[in-house]
Amino acid sequence: MVIDKIGNINNIVEPKGAKATPRSRETGKTDQVEISSEGKKAAEFSRYAQVVKDTPDIRQEKVREIKARIQDGTYDKFNDDQVLQMVADRIATYLLRK
Helix, strand or coil: CCCCCCCCHHHCCCCCCCCCCCCCCCCCCCCCCCCCHHHHHHHHHHHHHHHHHHCCCCCHHHHHHHHHHHHHCCCCCCCHHHHHHHHHHHHHHHHHHC
């Protein structure tokens, strides 16, 4: 059995060297970036989300303070009117900010 050559293996051409690309001319123009108001809001939201994420769920200093007051006998139970007033103040402050 005879196998003939496939194609002309002797005529393989070596690649030539790459040509140098010409340098671009300097135009004196500068780039500018403008951040949209939506982008600024997203960045602010992200910053707030990170603060919340970094804040511990339990404020240890408050827990220690209340435990100490309970042990000293100076911790009085709060009444419902105080809680109601505190919540109303926070809601009013929140609504006035908007």
